[in-house]
Amino acid sequence: MAENNNESKQGFTGFLYDQGDRIALLKRVLKALGNPDTDFLIIHVCGTNGKGSTAKMIANLLANLHHHVGLFTSPFIGDVTNSIQIDSQNIGKSDLNQILGSLKKTMSSSEFLNDELSSFEAQFVAAMVYFSKQSVDFVVLECGLGGELDATNAVTTTLYSIFTRIGLDHIGILGDTIAEIATTKSKIIRPGNTTIVAPNQRAISMEILKNEAHIKGSGLIDASQVKISQKANADGSSIINYRYGKISGSFRFSLLGTYQLENVATVLTWLFDFARKNRLQLDYDHLLSQTFSSMIVPGRFEAISSSPKIILDGAHNLDAIGAFVDTVQSRYTDENKIFVTGFLKDKDYQDNIRLLTTINHADFKITQPNNPDRALSAKSLEKVIIEETGNVYPSFDDPIAALKDAISEANQRPNTIVFVVGSFYLLNPIRTYLKTRSER
Numbered sequence: 001m002a003e004n005n006n007e008s009k010q011g012f013t014g015f016l017y018d019q020g021d022r023i024a025l026l027k028r029v030l031k032a033l034g035n036p037d038t039d040f041l042i043i044h045v046c047g048t049n050g051k052g053s054t055a056k057m058i059a060n061l062l063a064n065l066h067h068h069v070g071l072f073t074s075p076f077i078g079d080v081t082n083s084i085q086i087d088s089q090n091i092g093k094s095d096l097n098q099i100l101g102s103l104k105k106t107m108s109s110s111e112f113l114n115d116e117l118s119s120f121e122a123q124f125v126a127a128m129v130y131f132s133k134q135s136v137d138f139v140v141l142e143c144g145l146g147g148e149l150d151a152t153n154a155v156t157t158t159l160y161s162i163f164t165r166i167g168l169d170h171i172g173i174l175g176d177t178i179a180e181i182a183t184t185k186s187k188i189i190r191p192g193n194t195t196i197v198a199p200n201q202r203a204i205s206m207e208i209l210k211n212e213a214h215i216k217g218s219g220l221i222d223a224s225q226v227k228i229s230q231k232a233n234a235d236g237s238s239i240i241n242y243r244y245g246k247i248s249g250s251f252r253f254s255l256l257g258t259y260q261l262e263n264v265a266t267v268l269t270w271l272f273d274f275a276r277k278n279r280l281q282l283d284y285d286h287l288l289s290q291t292f293s294s295m296i297v298p299g300r301f302e303a304i305s306s307s308p309k310i311i312l313d314g315a316h317n318l319d320a321i322g323a324f325v326d327t328v329q330s331r332y333t334d335e336n337k338i339f340v341t342g343f344l345k346d347k348d349y350q351d352n353i354r355l356l357t358t359i360n361h362a363d364f365k366i367t368q369p370n371n372p373d374r375a376l377s378a379k380s381l382e383k384v385i386i387e388e389t390g391n392v393y394p395s396f397d398d399p400i401a402a403l404k405d406a407i408s409e410a411n412q413r414p415n416t417i418v419f420v421v422g423s424f425y426l427l428n429p430i431r432t433y434l435k436t437r438s439e440r
Contacts, residue, residue: 012104012122025115026154029125032106036132037155040070043270044152046143046185047164047198049320050263053255053297054164054198057267059140060291063087065280070131070139072124072152075314075424077298078432084127086134091127099126120144124151148187161189161218162196162270165262166205167319179204186212194273198266199224223269228261232331236303237293240264244272251288257301257313258330259323299427301327304434308410310418314427316343321352324421328359335361336416338406342367342399342426345376350384356421357388363409366395367402369425403430 030037045055052073059071069087076083081090103122107115117125124144131139141158143150166182182205189195195213197206197220206222213220227243230253240261241250253264268288275282296302299314301324315324328337339362343349356362366382368375378395386392396402403420410416420430 012100012117012119022121022149022151023154025117026121026125026151029103029106029112029117030128030154030156032109032111033103033125033129034132035156036128038157039132040136041138042155042158043138043140043160043162044143044155044158044188044190045140045162045164046147046150046188047162048167048181048317049315049323050164050198050259050266051142053260053300054162054263054266055140055142056297057263057292057295058162058270059085059138060088060295061267061271061287062138062140064287064291067137068135070127070134070136071142072127072131072139073142074120074123074144077314077424078428078435080123082298083123084130086131086136091130095130096126099129103129118151121151124154128155143185143188146181147185149184150188153188158188158190158193160194160196160270162266163201163205163209164198164266165201165319167202167317178202179208182208183212189213189216189218191216191218193218195220196266196269196273197222198262199226200262221269221273223262223266226265226268226272228265228268230258230261240288242268244268247272247284249285249288251285252293254293254295255297255301256303256311256327256331257323258327259320260301299424299431302431304431305418308407308416308418310407310420310434312420312427312431314424315421316347316352316423318348318351318355321355321421325355325359328419332417333360334415336410336413337362338365338410338416338418339363340365340367340399340402340406340418340420340426340430341422342369342378342381342402343376343422344369344371344374344425345380346374347376347423349376349381352422353381353384353388357385364393365402365406366393367399367426368397369423370399370429371423371425375423375425399426399429400433403433 045051055073059069062069071085073083084091141152143152186209189212195218197209210220229241231239237254239250240253299312302312304310304312313324315321366378368378378397382395406418410418
């Protein structure tokens with residue numbers, strides 16, 4: 001969850017990730033609240049891209065195995081309550097406000113008089129309290145920024161540490177190289193748990209994760225052992241065939257991004273290990289089709305409108321943009337495309353644009369994310385696109401104005417898809433607008 005520097009200072013503030021020993025403070029807070037994080041089993045998901053999708057898939061599988069499942073994800077899509085769910089149902093606003101109010105009282109006690117929590121840290125603690133009160137069996141816990149110093153690493157122990165592909169993001173905070181970032185993320189591995197690593201991991205990342213798992217006595221499983229292939233259906237869904245040792249089969253899959261195949265391999269690796277350890281006799285094809293045939297992950301290649309077709313994707317770093325471009329190029333080769341795009345100024349927006357502008361039949365509506373402190377201005381992004389393409393495209397300070405212009409143009413051009421791609425601070429206002437419009 002991206003931390004909001006505009007949060008009220010009445011107990012919870014903005015970005016505190018690297019200010020003092022945050023983990024020690026959070027452990028003290030959890031202890032004062034009765035260590036709610038010890039009331040359930042935790043599956044911890046870390047990495048750079050694919051964390052949210054992977055976490056959602058695992059939570060849905062556990063629910064379909066008749067468990068009561070908490071899910072904590074970030075950044076939130078739409079409303080902040082989306083980041084705390086039980087069995088796919090958001091926490092109620094009144095429940096969240098009540099827990100946060102109680103947490104503020106705890107933080108104002110003499111024990112924490114000189115301490116404060118960031119909004120993300122408070123949200124994490126609230127999730128632990130809520131999951132404990134609701135007596136969940138499992139919690140799937142997605143890391144925020146990273147690993148070692150991430151608020152979610154304050155939990156006492158975990159059952160699994162799951163790593164999606166590690167790439168360059170939050171440079172300067174997590175580290176300046178893949179090796180430094182992978183080292184930071186590897187620190188979520190806990191003694192004696194099981195570590196699962198996504199396929200296509202960079203060699204240096206895999207080496208670092210293997211070494212940390214060895215030090216911690218954590219068994220490591222490489223998800224590249226799962227072999228999968230995909231056949232697209234006319235309706236946009238697909239059939240996925242899989243093989244893992246003697247286990248094989250197929251299931252219907254609804255998510256559109258081709259990059260989801262890595263996440264599927266990772267999730268299947270977890271499922272097969274979980275079933276083996278718990279001696280479950282499963283009809284995998286039935287379970288997987290039941291779970292994934294109509295699954296939606298908000299903001300991850302999400303088809304949110306059909307007339308015109310509008311797809312949202314929160315790709316905002318180089319690996320994610322590369323995966324997004326591959327999906328668009330393979331699935332929508334001949335269609336006209338309009339991209340509504342905007343990035344934060346602390347991201348690698350120049351290389352992101354360089355990749356986006358390689359897409360065939362593409363036009364752009366340039367705008368800026370809804371984050372006054374970190375947004376790259378539409379005018380600055382416009383200059384980058386002119387440098388890459390030699391073309392001048394319309395720019396808008398307001399994301400909704402950019403979207404409306406794209407919709408108007410798409411309605412006048414047959415066979416045109418509108419893509420909204422970039423920062424989640426761009427996606428959130430646009431998605432809220434589209435959802436509100438469709439509910440009228």
